[in-house]
Amino acid sequence: MYTNSDVKNQKQSFVVGVENYEEDLFLEIELGTFYTTHLHAQLIANSVKHIILFEDQILVKFKNKDFISITDDFLKYAYKFRLCTKPSMPPIDVSKLTQQEKDDLIYNEAYIVTQDDMKEVNWDIKTAFHYLQHRYEARDKEYFFFGSCSYYVIPTSQQIDQEGMRDAT
Template identity: 55%
Template sequence: MYNQRQAKNQRHSFVVGVEYRYEDLFVEVELGTFCTTLLHAQRIANSINSIILFKNHMVIIFKNAKSITISDNFLKHEYQFRICTKPTMRPLNLSAFTDQEREDFTQNQSYIVNEENKKEVNWNLQTAFQYLQDRYDAQGRTNFSFGQSSFYAIPVSAQKQKEIQHETS
């Protein structure tokens, strides 16, 4: 008999990735396609601790302190940069807000960036690094540390799953 617990633990193929942000620049990194449960796919995506952009490479640091390096010669097609097109709002001192004002602020759409506010750019790592140096007057900086924005685990279609299983068997 089929029950919800069995369905919850069934293995499927998921495309897993993360999106990290430094100010108005987002970088999406596809970690790969995994045949696993949804919960485990989410754990894989959540296993990244930080992403650091250098002039000629990007380092992805995992929570277990291991890391991988991405360069334009290695894993070039596994990342995509997006720029935020929404005008920058001035910073506010939230400590001066009442509880109700803080609650209203968290719902204020002028401070929330969504997918419609992001524009894909066809940049390599060096171009993204140069953009951040120029944009934030940081010519002496040797790296930029991106903070987590979001992660995803997208189920792969049944047809695509069959193709993946055929390729791996």
């Protein structure tokens, strides 16, 4: 019989990725498939510190100062872009709002982006870079920082009984 702590420490395969954004352009990067515990897979996803888009590459920087460089020739399958099609709402000066108005604003659907508001685009890195340059009048900008949005950890196989593995070997 397994205890709760045994189940938490069992290894299995997880697909781990992150989604970040710059203005209305969202970038999803699949970091890979890892054979590990669920907690460790979450730590891998949370280890991403910055994602920077250059004209010819995407740089993924990790908290331990390591990095991955993604180009259209190397790891192209690891990323995809999505555009938010929901019209932007004007900025609000929240300092003038009451606490109740602030609480209501958090749940205001006009400011909440859902998957239905996203449109996948089949862009290469250069196209995405030039889109941001032109859309936001940043023609002299050499890179764009993508802000943190979310991560995902998706199990891909059944958990493996660690004791059974030891007995079988």
